[in-house]
Amino acid sequence: MLTRSEEDHIKAVHALLEVGGSASTTEVAERLGTKASSVTVMLKKLADKGLMKHEPYYGVKLTAKGKAAALMLVRKHRLWETFLVDRLGFGWEEVHEVAEQLEHVRSTKLIDSLSEYLGNPAFDPHGDPIPDRNGRFPSRSTVLLTDCPLGAAIRIAAVQDGSDGLLQLLNRKGIGIGMELAVAARQEFDGSVDLQPAKGATITLSAMVAAHLLVEATGTKAKSSH
Amino acid sequence: MLTRSEEDHIKAVHALLEVGGSASTTEVAERLGTKASSVTVMLKKLADKGLMKHEPYYGVKLTAKGKAAALMLVRKHRLWETFLVDRLGFGWEEVHEVAEQLEHVRSTKLIDSLSEYLGNPAFDPHGDPIPDRNGRFPSRSTVLLTDCPLGAAIRIAAVQDGSDGLLQLLNRKGIGIGMELAVAARQEFDGSVDLQPAKGATITLSAMVAAHLLVEATGTKAKSSH
DNA sequence: ATTATTTTTTAGGCTTGCCTAATCTTTATT
DNA sequence: AATAAAGATTAGGCAAGCCTAAAAAATAAT
Ligand SMILES: [Mn+2]
Ligand SMILES: [Mn+2]
Ligand SMILES: [Mn+2]
Ligand SMILES: [Mn+2]
Numbered sequence: 001m002l003t004r005s006e007e008d009h010i011k012a013v014h015a016l017l018e019v020g021g022s023a024s025t026t027e028v029a030e031r032l033g034t035k036a037s038s039v040t041v042m043l044k045k046l047a048d049k050g051l052m053k054h055e056p057y058y059g060v061k062l063t064a065k066g067k068a069a070a071l072m073l074v075r076k077h078r079l080w081e082t083f084l085v086d087r088l089g090f091g092w093e094e095v096h097e098v099a100e101q102l103e104h105v106r107s108t109k110l111i112d113s114l115s116e117y118l119g120n121p122a123f124d125p126h127g128d129p130i131p132d133r134n135g136r137f138p139s140r141s142t143v144l145l146t147d148c149p150l151g152a153a154i155r156i157a158a159v160q161d162g163s164d165g166l167l168q169l170l171n172r173k174g175i176g177i178g179m180e181l182a183v184a185a186r187q188e189f190d191g192s193v194d195l196q197p198a199k200g201a202t203i204t205l206s207a208m209v210a211a212h213l214l215v216e217a218t219g220t221k222a223k224s225s226h
Numbered sequence: 227m228l229t230r231s232e233e234d235h236i237k238a239v240h241a242l243l244e245v246g247g248s249a250s251t252t253e254v255a256e257r258l259g260t261k262a263s264s265v266t267v268m269l270k271k272l273a274d275k276g277l278m279k280h281e282p283y284y285g286v287k288l289t290a291k292g293k294a295a296a297l298m299l300v301r302k303h304r305l306w307e308t309f310l311v312d313r314l315g316f317g318w319e320e321v322h323e324v325a326e327q328l329e330h331v332r333s334t335k336l337i338d339s340l341s342e343y344l345g346n347p348a349f350d351p352h353g354d355p356i357p358d359r360n361g362r363f364p365s366r367s368t369v370l371l372t373d374c375p376l377g378a379a380i381r382i383a384a385v386q387d388g389s390d391g392l393l394q395l396l397n398r399k400g401i402g403i404g405m406e407l408a409v410a411a412r413q414e415f416d417g418s419v420d421l422q423p424a425k426g427a428t429i430t431l432s433a434m435v436a437a438h439l440l441v442e443a444t445g446t447k448a449k450s451s452h
Numbered sequence: 453a454t455t456a457t458t459t460t461t462t463a464g465g466c467t468t469g470c471c472t473a474a475t476c477t478t479t480a481t482t
Numbered sequence: 483a484a485t486a487a488a489g490a491t492t493a494g495g496c497a498a499g500c501c502t503a504a505a506a507a508a509t510a511a512t
Contacts, residue, residue: 005499025460038500040461045498057460057507088339107324113314202246251490264470266491283477283490360461 003106004023007073008032012049013060014070024059071135072111077103078124079114081152086118092125093167105133126215127158127166145183145193145205146215152183154215166212175202180218230330233299234258235268236277239286240296250285297361298337303329304350305340311346311351318351319393352393353384353403353440371409371419371431371439378409380441392438399429406444 001008012031016023025043027038032039047054051066051079084090090098112133115121123129129137142157144225146169156179159167170176175195184202185194191207205213227366228236234318238257242249251262251371253267256399258265273280277292288296306328310316316324338359342348348364349355385393401421410428411420417433431439 003498026458034499035501036460037462037502042499044461084336084339088336088343090335090339098333098336100266102328103331104275105324105327105331107327109316109320110310110314110324113310113316117314229468252488260469261471262490263472263492268469270491285490 001106002069005042006046006049007069007104007219009039009046010062010066010070011073011077012072013043013052014062014067022059023061032058058139067136072129073103075115075131075133075135076105076111078130079111079118079121081124081126082118082121082130083114086121093164093171096164096179101108108124109177109203123158123177125177126162127156140216142214145210145215146191148183148193148215150183150186153180153218154183155180155218156213157216158214160212160214162212166209171207173205174200175203175205175213227332228295231268232272233295233330235265235272236292236296237286237299239304240288240293240300241277243288248285249287284336287340290388294361297357300328301341301357301359301361302331302337304354305337305347307339307350307352308344308347308356312347317393317397319390319397321351321386322390326361329381349403349404352388353382355360366442368440368442371436371441372433373380374409374419374441376409379404379406379444380409381444383437384440384441386438386440388438392435395435399431401429401431401439402424 009028009032012022012028014025016031020027020206025039028043029036030041037157041058043052043054046052046066047060051063051069053061053063055061077099080090080099081095084095084098085092115133120132121130129140131137140157145154146155156175156177158177159170162170179197180195181195181203183193186192191210193205193207193210195203195205197203234253235258238254239249242253242257244319246253246354251265254269255262255265269278269280269286272278272292273286277289277295279287279289281287303325306325307318307321308323310324311318341356341359346358347356355366357363366383371380374380382401382403384403385396388396405423407423407429409419412418417434417436419431419433421429421431423429
């Protein structure tokens with residue numbers, strides 16, 4: 001049985017491996033707000049427990065067992081976030097901290113019932129995919145808004161690494177998951193993009209914001225750029 | 227800010243004061259599955275924090291601050307139990323352990339939203355009263371089934387200290403909170419009682435079970451015993 | 453190739469929360 | 483009242499998780 005701290009380390013390692021392919025001691029420490037020396041000890045312990053493979057001085061990889069544990073935590077975290085937003089009326093920028101606690105509650109019946117209660121959602125309030133009880137992710141093809149051709153018809157699919165501040169900004173701009181828009185313009189100078197909703201005023205997003213938005217092509221009215 | 231262990235100690239002390247008017251070191255230890263020596267130290271710490279008054283060798287009382295903390299924990303525990311039963315379809319004998327974890331999740335917004343989402347319930351699945359956000363209990367007058375006059379028309383109000391085993395027994399007998407019955411007979415020999423539902427067969431409960439059931443008089447058809 | 457810098461690990465400490473064993477205190481028995 | 487028993491506290495230890503400081507290894511810069 002894993003302690004809360006062990007779970008947090010596994011989750012951090014998993015998240016780092018997802019994006020960068022490697023998880024270093026310092027990166028894990030930064031993410032958890034602890035020191036590298038503490039992380040070294042913990043990762044060694046988790047390696048002894050068979051959840052990770054620890055190559056001293058070269059970082060760590062998850063074993064199948066470790067990966068399964070990580071995916072279950074991701075599942076729990078995202079299901080709770082979905083509950084908080086869909087059922088309790090939390091804003092998407094308010095849920096992370098609470099889900100960070102709820103994800104550690106131990107009960108498989110609880111999490112499976114919760115999933116069913118929510119209609120077995122495939123994506124959380126930030127558009128992040130929710131693994132099913134076997135650890136499988138829903139499939140979907142997305143692209144960064146930054147890389148979207150001019151004129152493309154798109155749907156907002158997810159906000160990547162959304163800090164509360166970024167999410168609040170999107171609230172104020174009226175941008176949310178599932179929203180359909182057209183890429184109306186892109187400024188050479190600063191990389192900002194103008195998005196055109198079906199009705200209403202154009203929304204301008206900075207390059208910095210666009211780099212955090214994953215979108216799906218809605219296909220129908222896409223126009224290739226030239 | 228209180229640790230999980232501190233919270234568990236406060237809750238245990240509160241529960242003991244409720245029933246017996248006193249909370250001894252050993253009683254707290256039994257309840258928490260720890261040793262008296264550990265409890266002594268913890269209670270002293272909580273006294274230093276202003277949550278309890280510790281009279282060495284004579285047990286402990288809660289201060290106003292300590293009582294408020296205890297009531298908030300009771301509130302959280304019972305709201306989560308209600309959520310698990312009403313929304314997630316848990317049986318009332320399955321919820322205690324999970325609620326024991328959920329009650330420690332820290333977020334006032336969470337608990338107030340949850341309460342509202344559930345319709346601000348006044349009683350949990352076991353019939354126990356849920357304090358409101360100010361720590362006030364709903365009022366209700368109940369009596370032990372054991373003390374009920376023969377012929378009385380009653381409604382099952384609560385199961386006191388219901389172990390999972392007792393709750394399962396009640397499931398099998400078809401007894402649940404809110405059920406209306408008449409006290410049809412009581413055996414001198416073993417103190418068992420026969421209960422008559424509006425329709426269906428008579429249900430016999432042992433004295434041991436009856437001693438755990440709180441009931442309300444439904445008034446209308448009450449007949450005093452003689 | 454050395455040397456300097458950065459990263460990781462090891463060593464030694466500290467706090468929390470638990471334990472056992474020994475020492476009071478209080479309460480019950482003779 | 484003296485003694486026995488029960489209950490509570492103190493003393494000393496231990497494991498988990500964290501820290502800082504020192505040592506070791508890998509990487510970068512001359
Ligand atoms: Mn967490
Ligand atoms: Mn999320
Ligand atoms: Mn608890
Ligand atoms: Mn209950």
